[in-house]
Structure formats: C-alpha cells, structure tokens
Amino acid sequence: MDVPADGHLTTVRPMPQQKILFLSVSAGAGHMRAAEALRLTAEAALPDVETRHLDAMDYVPSAFRKLYTDFYITLISSYPTLWGMLYQRSSEADPNGPMQKLRRAIERLGTGDLRKAINAFAPDAIVCTHFLPAEMLMHEIRRERFAVPVWVQVTDFDLHGMWVIPCMTGFFAASDEIAFRMQANHIETGRIHATGIPVMPAFTQPQDRQACAAHFGFDPAKQTIMLMGGGAGVGKLDEVAATLMRLEYDFQLVVLAGRNEAALAKLKVHAAEYPGRLFPFGFTNEVPQLMACSDLVITKPGGLTTSECLAMGVPMVVYAPVPGQEERNADYVLEQGAALKAIDLVSLEYRIRQLLAEPQRLARMREHARRLGQPQAAQRVLEIVQAQLAGKSSTAVPVDH
Numbered sequence: 001m002d003v004p005a006d007g008h009l010t011t012v013r014p015m016p017q018q019k020i021l022f023l024s025v026s027a028g029a030g031h032m033r034a035a036e037a038l039r040l041t042a043e044a045a046l047p048d049v050e051t052r053h054l055d056a057m058d059y060v061p062s063a064f065r066k067l068y069t070d071f072y073i074t075l076i077s078s079y080p081t082l083w084g085m086l087y088q089r090s091s092e093a094d095p096n097g098p099m100q101k102l103r104r105a106i107e108r109l110g111t112g113d114l115r116k117a118i119n120a121f122a123p124d125a126i127v128c129t130h131f132l133p134a135e136m137l138m139h140e141i142r143r144e145r146f147a148v149p150v151w152v153q154v155t156d157f158d159l160h161g162m163w164v165i166p167c168m169t170g171f172f173a174a175s176d177e178i179a180f181r182m183q184a185n186h187i188e189t190g191r192i193h194a195t196g197i198p199v200m201p202a203f204t205q206p207q208d209r210q211a212c213a214a215h216f217g218f219d220p221a222k223q224t225i226m227l228m229g230g231g232a233g234v235g236k237l238d239e240v241a242a243t244l245m246r247l248e249y250d251f252q253l254v255v256l257a258g259r260n261e262a263a264l265a266k267l268k269v270h271a272a273e274y275p276g277r278l279f280p281f282g283f284t285n286e287v288p289q290l291m292a293c294s295d296l297v298i299t300k301p302g303g304l305t306t307s308e309c310l311a312m313g314v315p316m317v318v319y320a321p322v323p324g325q326e327e328r329n330a331d332y333v334l335e336q337g338a339a340l341k342a343i344d345l346v347s348l349e350y351r352i353r354q355l356l357a358e359p360q361r362l363a364r365m366r367e368h369a370r371r372l373g374q375p376q377a378a379q380r381v382l383e384i385v386q387a388q389l390a391g392k393s394s395t396a397v398p399v400d401h
Contacts, residue, residue: 018389020046020382021123022053025130027072030304034129034155037198041378044201046386052121056133059114076322084323091161115140125169125385127151131162141167149388153381154178155197156303158328159185169388172381174303175332195381196374197307200288204311204375207292216254216279218293223251223359225352226294228305229258238266240298240319243349245274249356254279254290288312296355296362298348301329301339310338310373315365317342317351337368 020042024035032055039053057065114133118126126148128134140146149169157174159181170191173179179194213220225244229237241255257264257280267280281290291297291312299305301318306329309316316339321330333339340355342348355362374380 017048017050018125019050019052019121019123020385021118021121021126022051023118023126023128023130023133024053024055025132026055026057027069027130028076028302030155030302031130033200033304034153034198035127037200037378038127038129038153038381040201041198042382045379046382049386052123054114054117054121056114056130059117076324080322084327088324123148125149125151125389127153127172127381127385129153129155131160131165134165134168135162138165138167149385151381151385153198156325156329157306157332158325160325161185170384172377172384174307177332193380193384195384196377197303198378198381199304199308199311199375201378202288203291203308204378205288207289207312209292212289212292215289216293218252218254218279219276220293223249223356224254224294224296225251226254226256226290226297228256228297228299229260229263237263238270240345240348241267241270241278241280243345244352245270245278247349247353247356249353251356252277252279254281254294256281256284256287256290259283295366298342298352301326301333303329306333307374307377310369311375313366313370313373315339315362315369317348317355319348320344333369333372336372338365338372339369340365 022035022038024031026032035053039051042049042051057069114136118137126133126137128137128150131152134150134152137146137150141150150167151170151172152163152165152168153172154163154174157178159173159178163171164182164185164187168191170193171182171187172193172195173182174194174197176194179192182192183189210220212218218224227237227240227244237255237257237260241253244253253274255267255278257267259282261282264280264282267278271278271280284290287308291309291314294314296317297309297314298317298319299309301316301321303325306316306318310333316333318326318330318333318339319342321327321341330339330341334341340351342351355365
C-alpha cells in the first residue's frame with residue numbers, strides 16, 4: 001500500500017499476470033518440439049508471463065488419437081507414396097467442400113475436453129503449432145464464442161492447405177517464400193510474419209566443439225559426420241553405418257538410433273569393429289552438443305530437424321525424404337545450397353565420398369547453412385505476440401462446450 005501526502009491509504013492492485021498457451025499435436029515429434037521451444041524460450045525470457053503447453057492428443061478419445069498419431073506414423077513409414085498422394089490432394093481440397101466440413105465436424109466432436117482445458121487455463125494468447133487446435137478455435141471465433149488472439153506457427157518449409165485457417169490473429173512462416181505463399185492464399189499481409197521455425201534454446205546457444213568432443217570422447221580435430229534416425233530410429237541405421245565405415249576416408253561417425261533398441265544393439269556390435277571411429281547413441285537430450293561436434297549431418301528432412309541443423313550452421317545430406325512435407329523441406333535446403341540429397345544407400349555413399357574428397361564444397365555448404373539459420377525464431381514469435389497483447393488487451397471468452 002502507498003501513503004499519499006493526504007495521509008489516506010490506497011490499495012495498489014498488481015497487474016494480472018499474462019498467460020500464453022501453446023497447443024500442439026503429437027503426430028510426429030516436430031509440432032511438439034516447436035511448442036516446447038516456444039514455451040522454454042518464454043520461460044527464460046518472459047518471467048512475468050505464465051505459459052503452458054498442451055498436446056491436443058491428451059484430451060481426445062483413444063480412437064481419435066490413433067487416427068492422428070499411429071495411423072500417420074504408419075503411413076509415412078510404410079506407405080510413403082500413398083502419404084505423398086494424400087498430402088497433395090488434401091492440400092488442394094476445397095476447405096468449404098463437404099468432406100473438409102465433415103472432417104472439421106468430427107474433430108470438434110473429439111476435442112470437447114481440450115476446450116475445457118483451454119478454458120481452465122484462461123490464456124491471453126494462444127500459439128498453435130498444428131492446424132487441428134487452430135481449426136477448432138476458428139469454429140468458436142466465427143461464432144463469437146471465443147475472443148482470445150490465436151496465432152499459427154507453420155512447422156515446415158511448405159504451406160499445406162490445412163494451415164490456411166480463417167480468423168487467426170497471425171501466422172508465422174518458416175521462410176520468406178512461405179510468407180509469399182501465404183499471401184497467395186489470401187492471408188492478409190499484416191497477419192504474416194516470416195520468423196523461421198522455433199528450435200529449442202540449446203540449439204541457439206554457442207557450443208564449444210572442443211569441450212563437447214572431450215565430453216563424448218571424440219577427436220575434435222577429426223572430421224565428424226552425424227547420422228540421425230529420428231526419435232524412433234527410422235531407417236536401417238546399422239546398414240548405413242557399415243557402408244560408411246568401409247569408406248577409405250578417416251572420419252568419425254556418430255549415429256543416433258533414438259528409441260530403436262534393436263538398431264542400437266547392432267550399431268554397438270559394429271562399433272567394436274571400429275574403435276574410436278563409430279559412436280552409437282540411443283535416445284539422448286544432448287543432440288545440440290553432438291551437433292556442435294559435427295561437420296555434416298545425415299538426416300530425414302523434418303521441419304524441426306532441418307531448422308535445428310541450420311540454426312547451428314551444420315550442412316546436411318537429406319536421406320530418402322518422404323513425399324509431402326519432407327520433400328518440400330529438402331527442396332528448400334537443396335536450392336539454398338545447404339544440403340545434398342540421397343535417395344538411397346548407393347546415392348548416400350556417393351554423396352559422402354564427394355564431400356570427403358572436396359572439403360571446400362562442404363565448407364561452402366556450411367556457410368549457406370549459417371546464412372539460412374534462424375536461431376532466434378522463437379524469440380521473434382514471442383516478441384510479436386507480446387507486442388499484440390500490449391497494443392490490444394483482450395478479454396477471454398470461454399470456448400463453448
């Protein structure tokens with residue numbers, strides 16, 4: 001309480017703490033990582049803001065969850081050509097057509113608990129890193145049952161039609177080209193922000209190669225290649241590693257098998273044959289430190305993985321991209337000179353031979369990767385959301401059940 005000159009006591013009420021909610025969907029790890037990147041960045045940079053990250057799949061029936069997660073993973077892993085066809089056709093579908101309206105109606109029926117969770121948190125702003133929660137909120141905004149600003153963060157270097165959602169406060173694009181594509185899809189220019197894709201804070205901080213190499217037992221002076229299989233260890237990593245180890249060049253190979261225990265066991269057998277050269281890892285939270293030791297990354301071109309490599313200035317060989325968003329991500333880094341593409345193991349061996357024989361080419365790719373990287377994407381997104389909140393206070397209107 002303050003005591004003014006007239007001696008009367010007055011109560012000073014503190015300003016209510018702002019709340020920002022991040023909504024994602026665990027259909028692939030990228031959407032979740034983008035939301036977590038935003039939450040962790042906000043936690044560090046905005047101590048006066050309360051944040052929360054919700055996975056929409058935690059609030060839907062099990063059958064609905066299987067459709068959005070298990071079915072998706074099965075398609076891209078086992079039937080990539082079919083997935084590519086579905087990706088293209090669904091992107092070109094009329095959003096006001098009967099099938100799209102039916103899809104959104106089914107989604108709304110399955111997300112009642114999510115709406116309750118949003119109401120319980122009562123956010124001042126929402127950032128969606130997947131189109132599903134954004135579409136659900138669009139429905140409520142259109143019916144004037146929700147007045148909180150909702151933002152959409154696109155998590156690939158492509159713009160699928162389902163990301164073009166009316167009634168959103170704004171959109172965050174992975175690149176200038178995607179921002180241009182948003183305009184072509186009739187999103188107002190003032191709502192578009194080319195921020196890049198948010199990555200975890202550890203990928204934005206300087207990492208000392210010497211210290212990281214000492215931590216893992218690597219030779220910091222030796223050329224190092226990292227082979228990433230994704231969180232589930234997708235791909236025959238042991239076969240790829242065996243092929244690369246037979247090359248006549250002297251380099252270190254770091255292989256991330258993720259949660260694929262069978263692949264990790266096979267890799268450990270190979271590592272015994274190549275002591276000091278082959279280093280297999282299972283699931284690890286030290287990917288930024290491992291990447292800091294790497295001169296080149298062999299990876300599937302997911303939007304988040306690609307952005308993480310670029311944020312750290314590490315060039316890539318994108319391996320067997322799945323038709324759809326992975327091909328579009330691959331196209332982006334290939335066109336910009338930050339990556340090469342290998343369609344199969346033979347092609348991969350050829351590309352690696354090229355780069356090991358031409359170190360100057362690899363150096364140019366690294367420079368292109370550094371130029372493309374947007375390590376401050378999460379910070380830029382939060383600054384834009386904060387500026388909007390500062391310029392226009394919004395009253396939370398509950399989502400109707």
